Amino acid sequence: MRPHEALARRADASGFTLIELLVALALMGMAASLLLAGLRMAGLVAMRAQTTASGLDDVIAAQRVLRTGIERLWPVARLDTAKPVIEFRGNDAMLSYVAPPFDRDAPDALQRFQLLRTATGDIVLYRVSTRKVGIDARGYDLAGWTPTTLLRGTRGLSISYRGVPASGGARAWLNRWWDRASPPELIRIHVEFAPADSRQWPDLLVRPRVATSTCLPDRAGGCGAEP
Template identity: 40%
Template sequence: MSAAALPRRARHDAGFTLAEMLVALALFGMISALIAGVVNLIARLDGSAQRQSTALEQVVSVQTVLRARLEQMRTQVDPRGLGDTIALVGYPEELTFTAPGFAADGAHQLQALRLRRTPRGELVLYTVPLLAGRDLGASSVDGWNAAPLLDGVERLDIAYYGTDRITGRDAWQSRWQARAQPPKLVRIRLAFAKGDARPWPVLMVRPLSGVRLGCQGGRKTFDCAETP
């Protein structure tokens, strides 16, 4: 090997051929694409988890509000002046009752509350001060304050557990009307639109903590008990 050939071979060994550079660039591009894909996947998973967490928090908040209102339910004197009381007016897709107002309205101010699903698929809680003299049995909510709770609600199903007037036995009923006593349990089921992954655990509430009210004016009827 001549001395003149050594510098040329050394220079050749220290460099890269065009093919080697192209292969290196291709590998670098592939690795970069893989890293970008992993980062994108992590971001999507994180965003999905965040959305699910937010949706769950929303459902929990709504159930907490409804539970608190129903547990503090109060009876209302019959507006027809018959001296009787009305516990609540319940239908499969609507529930109306009275309870202490929210903190902003004062702890002892009674309100009429109505839970209803609108034709647009919104779960709405309507409220109005009880002093406004609203008839709980009237279907109109004109003049009531509307507080949307959830959207995308496809179905609302409310049931009432208590004494059946015909059989005299406790059973689930689809309606609760003209009763001086609240049902022993109120069950609220809700279904979201197809493709909506939000959960809705069945909400089971015991109004008034199961307290049985006394009769008005000392009278004893089917719906009330003698005052202890």
Template identity: 30%
Template sequence: MSRLCEPYGGRGNEAGFTLVEMIVALALFSMVAVLLFNNVKFGVLAWRSGSARADELQRSVVTQELLRHLLGNAYPMTSAENALQPRVDFEGTKEAVEFLSDAPGVSGGAGRFRFKLFVDHARERTDLVMVATPELASAQDVSATRTLLVSDIDHADLAYFGAAAPGASGQWNDSWLKQSDIPGLVRLRVAFRANDPRTWPELLVSLRVRVDVSCVYDPITMRCRGR
């Protein structure tokens, strides 16, 4: 068989590659290149997936820390419909909770804000949303800020631990309305759809401030004096 690298009519002892050898070498090189490309592609996809999951986990941690701070510092300011029935300024249902708390330091705000954490079913999907308004804002004030905490969830529910009635023992309740004190614990569960890889560990927050120690109740205004 003739050598490709051998000149016409050349010498039989000159080294070279046959056509078959070159075809086999090119086929092997193509196979190796395909394997290497697939491995690199798999590595890139795995890195992207791992990075995305790490970002989602970090976002969940930051969100939970924010809620832990706000709920943990909920301020139990008292008000009343009449002088004999003082009520704490804390209203909670299975899908929403509204309370007063200090503004986070990272927000640059000062003083207390009214926060509303709720499950929003608008726009044909379900989101976990929080709205913050300065405590002394008027009804016409437009300074409220809306924050999307967790987007596109399956459902979320809140629960409140404490004695919901005088003389009752502490238990988990689906609502906390018109109570004389804030609950001892607040629990938030968030569930995602079956094909959603995100996770949300159950959030359990202990509310630290039990009474409004600085409140001097005014039976005429039915609020603390000077507020």
């Protein structure tokens, strides 16, 4: 074999080895990318599972339902009182108001809602259409109302209201807002769980998006003209 032919063969062999090295590096890079993507997905799945196991999803869903309803509440005037008051009553253990229906119920008339905690520790939101007859509109008797359980196994429910006391004075957090001409400026809802329960409830603060004036219910069960 001539010297220049041997040199050419060695060069060809060297070039082929370099190509193999580049292909191997590319494959290793692709494998590393797939591995990182798999680890990232596994981390997200684990985080989701931990969130679900801790009940955080239930807390988020409950707060979303309450915030949406309370923010959209309507100051519907009560027609059975001598002074102008709205259909809004609340104390530290119960909240009753009028708001548009859930999206799944729309289109429909305004609905009455009542939030309370049952003796078994469930946080339940009751609702009924304002057009439905034969029910207790005050909510003392909830027969005929539709219950939606927001949370189960709670240890306590506490509701407070920000505004001027009925007797006058400076704004403060009150444990009762009853038969007033307007809703409170802020509503704070606190839920407690047992010490062994991993769920946590950040205090829910909601500002109703309504004017202070009241409105009269119309024939369609909505909010008509102001009195």
